[in-house]
Amino acid sequence: MRLDQFVSQAAAITRVDAQQAIRRGWVDVEGKTITKTATHIDPSAVVTLDDVLITLPGDIYVMLHKPAGVVSAREDPEHPTVLDLIDHPHRKTLHVVGRLDKDTTGLLLLTNDGDWSHRISAPKHHVPKTYLATLAWELTEAGAQALRAGVQLHGEKGLTKPAEVEILPDNQARITISEGKYHQVKRMFAAVGNRVEVLHRERIGGLVLDDELPPGGWRELRDQEARDLMAM
Known part of the structure; x- marks a missing residue:
């Protein structure tokens, strides 16, 4: 990876600050001072910034x-x-x-x-995502059934993949989809004659x-x- 990218991530500083540090000779790689910001290094290399060892963060x-x-x-x-x-x-x-x-x-x-x-x-991985929608009007059973079967979104040819839909009190509905089209949930409810007033994502896959x-x-x-x- 690029040295400036490494220093930025390892030291938790901006890319600009990392580039300045490199150009000023504050960064050593395997004991050798490197002043070219675009130098490619092995991520496992020993890198110091102002004589302090820096390493990449683990997965976050x-x-x-x-x-x-x-x-x-x-x-x-x-x-x-x-x-x-x-x-x-x-x-x-x-x-x-x-x-x-x-x-x-x-x-x-x-x-x-x-x-x-x-x-x-x-x-392509179709990870399901669940949303709680507050609607302008109560979702009808016919509307819910249409969403479960798949609806045609404005400007698109095919139908959406079948959704899981639960009608709730107070003009709310819970919907689970496995696609990620632009504004999909809002457009799906619009396709059955309703409008989303408030939208809240509750779950991704099994993570709540x-x-x-x-x-x-x-x-x-x-x-x-x-x-x-x-x-x-």
């Missing part, structure tokens, strides 16, 4: 209770991002595993493990949002939780 898996008004991105010029909520020394190495809309709340995962992220978010996490709260996944998601 984070569960976040995403609040409304926060975007699922690393950086945004206008809105707070989910990374702004995470006080982790290596948070800058994390990326979002499947996005939630700015106004959608609930379970969001972040990681620095690309393979794990792909296994969960890639459409920790009910002890308040909006904006986060914790690292337990080893078994991370493994179970990878095994789906």
